[in-house]
Amino acid sequence: MPDRNPVRIGVYTCHCGTNIAATVDVKALAEFAAALPGVVVSREYKYMCSDPGQDLIRHDIRDHDLNRIVVASCSPHLHEHTFRTALKVGGLNPYYFHMVNIREQASWVHENKAQATRKAKDLVRAAVCRVALHEPLERGRVAIHPDVLVLGGGIAGIHAALTLANAGKHVYLVEKEPTIGGHMAKFDKTFPTLDCAACILTPKMSAVRSHPNITLLTYSEVTKVDGYVGNYKITVLRHPRYIDEDLCAGCLECLEACVYKQAKVPDEFNMGLGKRKPIYIPFPQAVPQVPVIDPETCIQFKSGKCKKTCIEACGERHAINLQAEATTQEIEVGTVILATGFRAFDAARAPGYGYGRYPNVYAALEVERMVNASGPTAGEVILRDGRRPQAVGIIHCVGSRDENTNRWCSRVCCMYSLKLAHLIKEHTGAEVFNFYIDIRTPGKGFEEFYQKLLTERVHFIRGRVAEVTDWVFDPSEDGKLVIRVEDTLAGFVRRIPVDMVVLATGLEPRADAPEVRRLFNISCASEGFFLERHPKLAPVNTFTDGVFLAGCCQGPKDIPDTVAQAGAAAAEALALIDAGYVETEPNTARVIEEICCGCKTCNSMCPYHAISFVGEIHKSRINEVLCKGCGTCVAACPSGAIRQNLFEDDQIYAEIEGILTHA
Amino acid sequence: MPEEFQPRIVAFFCNWCTYLAADLAGTSRIKYAPNAEVVRVMCSGRIDVQFVLKAFAQGADGVLIGGCHPGDCHYQEGNYKALRRYRLLQRLIRQMGIEEERLRLEWISAAEGDRVRVVINEMVEALQRLGPLHKNGQAQERLMEVA
Amino acid sequence: MQRELKLQREADPEWARHLSERPGCEGVFSCLQCGACSGSCPLSIYMDFTPRRIIALAREGFRKEALRSKTIWLCASCYSCAVNCPRQIHITDVMYSLKREAIQFRLYPKRFPVPILSQEFYKMVRRRGRSSEFWLVLRLALRSNPLMLLGMLRSGWDLMRTGRLSLKRERIRDTGPLSRLTAERKPLPARGLAPGEVA
């Protein structure tokens, strides 16, 4: 209900250091505001968001008995909450407040001080007109379902899931592939410590499997998301594995028994360098320890004429069911952590480097598998023809820092290239050449690792490779791959013959990122990675409450950063869960029954089915719990019978007038 | 040389996409014309036909509506409703003798900071070509009737 | 011992800015100095400065160094640099722009054939609308190095006997627009001219 006391407005202009003050004449702005109708106090201060700044507001509320507050500073997305809390502490209803964005929308985007100040004045005038019409509002509360969905079973998802599970929360860990482990499971060693990836990852993987609080759904995808923070309904599609996870003991005798005596299908986990059977387990430490049948290559699925030796081998357990079909499962959670990871840049998109044209040009992940003791070559670094390379060239920034492909720096390539350089030299004793634009080692122990490589006599040539070719300019190059590059430090162009070329491909968003983004109603940054709520202050939050980000789906990062972020995301989720409820914004819509003519126009407008038609009184009614406050129905109502808190028509009219009244 | 005409634009930006794009433009220090002033609404679906007419009646030379790309609406389909009303409005203002270029609808996602610059600058140029709306007497009368 | 030292007063940042505003030259300030251009250039190995270093010189405002280099004349406009550049800089156009300036201010090695060819070609086409290879080569040789003709006897004869050498002087009917075009030509502003340099 509107309060009767005369409006007494306080206007506070923030300098934001010089961020605002440099381009907007804050003094003039404050004086201008002081003269506006209803304004009792108008001040400018260096940092309104700081404690002294907020105290200023509180004291004025007390001393000048203000009942409306306007702060002209930064974006409401940054500090609206801060100031509303200040009002609350000052004993005023937090919704007697309006924020004016004179930083992102004035001082930072305009150069002419006069014009920027003029615009700031208009905006402040608009806010003053608007706030006068504000009414006190109360936030609603929604209980939070304690279970959590973690999407993606790489190191990020695994770590987040374990953190939550150890805190006693139930976690659904959904993974697209038949096993968890993600990219990290493919690595041999990790930089800069060179400790073995498997040794630090597999214990966590088995912990996931055995944890009572974790429901592991591998080979599965989320296909539908309903609800909102606190109460999400998630539909999960489970692809058929053709082997029952509960019945299978993981003896793997079915693999032995397969009619294919020799593995002949290119093995995805080994980047096609190795072979697998139609019935297979991605890698020995896979979790769950349950094989999967690939219907594309299994004879039974292709021709229906197979001895089904696998089923025989399984015997009494009857774990194998070739009739199995995809199933869907509904789960209810309160919060979601997205840890969907990245996709490695496709080296074929850098045509000058001959990937796919010259057999001995490899992408980094292929070499990762090669140097891995349990990889397709048992740790041997060899060429396609089995020879050992005598000289290897590692080309940095493939698909990164390039207007023709991806603009961004992928952050990990420098370090993994150094790691591969070290491992290749160690395994083969070959001469190793690194071709780089800049070496970026901003991390604990990174620079030291670089130094170590330099002393190991690995060559570092500063120059972006122009091309990899088999063109023989000099007899010494016969049968080699030649790397042509300007050695920008030596100052001349060089041709360097090598046996093997490794392309340090960058990281890019997964192909399915846009779908995931839409499912969970979050945003992507221009390059396609998921967008965090604030680059510094809310790096794991999204603009959708209750949905958090972990790992490379938010942007390229290395393992330690990924794990740290996963922990942070888990903590954010826990904070919500343990609070037990979330406060909802009061900007919901309501029907003024006296005016409603029962035309039902609004009923179809609401995507949340919050509007129902009450037959007996022949009027529509809005369920405030379901209403998300978009205001679409308000704009649609022909008789103006629907009103929206905080976005009342007259408030917006006042704002428009305020903007357009010439000073 | 005569002072160049500075059009006034009222911009209705949705809270989740276009307003964030404007924030991004700010944090990236992208410079654009100071002629557009933003009214924040939760969703472009909230934008009432009356808001736009009111803005014109109050002396705006142009009105810009910014929402999420189709399919990306934070409220699922508010932007489609906005699109419908925009089409209606285009017909309406044409009948009132207001040039269509004075009303513009743009889908600008949170990632498209530079798009804000492009759109607003384009619009300012267009309006400078058209000149002030209040010079258009007929339109003024009609506006007074409806708003 | 030869001393190599550059003083900042020898640089002309204004010129660099001006260069960066010419069509096709916008990118110079976003150059990474990665060397992809020089690496892919088939002629960089003959140049006194690699294309990358030309960009470095240009954007630091070392006008004379850039304009006097052989590099800009060796550029055969094959555009490898442009398609390889991770910043999509139109390096070929930068070279063209430098050539234009060097010719306008006569900042090229004396009797150096490439600019002479350009000028002869320019004259011929402006006057007649088409170029006639035989006469073009003849004028080039006479103005740069007449001995050149001796070396050309063989290929000249080859062309003659295969009927590929036309002594006809091609010409178009309507040369009006062409002369108007060349009349349009507006010279680049004279910047940082050393005494003795004529514009």
Next chain:
Amino acid sequence: MARSYGYFPGCSLKGTGRAYEESLLTLFRVLDLPLAELDDWNCCGATSYMAIDETAAFGLAARNLALAQMAGQQDLLAPCSACYLVLRKTQDYVGRYPAIAQEVNTALGNGNLKILNSVRVRHPLEVLYMDVGTRRLSEKMQRTWHGGPVACYYGCQMVRPYTEVDRAFNPTRMDELLAAVKVPTVDYSLKTKCCGGSLTGTTHSVGVELNRILLKEAVRKGAQAIVTVCPLCQYNLDAYQSEIRRITREHIEMPILYFTQILGWALGGDIGSLGLKRAISGRKTIGQWFTETRVEKEAYA
């Protein structure tokens, strides 16, 4: 009724590049695709003009575009890579820089010629690949190749910086066209390396060296001839072989053909009107390869 293509020969095709024009006309005749030579066309400006006066350079090309437009042509064929690039680049820059468009227009305007970018500048290679297609070529094939494997040389300005004709890296359309008429090609890594253009005339030694490299690598890859798409490339590779032999004592002697000559021959064009006699190097080989041999049609029982 096949639609006709506007045809911009450019200066070289009337001189050193005659064989290219002759074979091109023959090829398009056997494909019955009419070519309409642009009336009163002028020099495209090539690379040299740009080095003197940008506006004029664009203006020269623009005049041709305008002529084509007024002649009502939708496509303008430019067989010479340099011509193709200059015309294509002019359209690009006139579109991108209003200032340039303005100057060029005022200059041409008086001669009531307006630049119109509606004309599509095209290279014969791309026309044959897109409009005719490999399938039709193999169907129309009249003679079977009994010559050796060839190296397809695309050069620079046809594939860079504009990539409508083919990819900038490892283009393959010429190889595909030749494969369609059963001509074996080798994997030639230098297919887009520069021939030096006019450098053979200006900084001779450098220009010749570039061509030596191109020829030598072709030999190493087992090619017995090089196929080109540009009069300047053809001339450079063709004219200096004897000189290269003299300097390097390497025995290099191979025909440098135009792709239009091979296709024209394979499709049954009159051997006399393919300009084959205009070759300087490898004349003997050419004589042996380009003979009257018909495809033996399999008899169906």
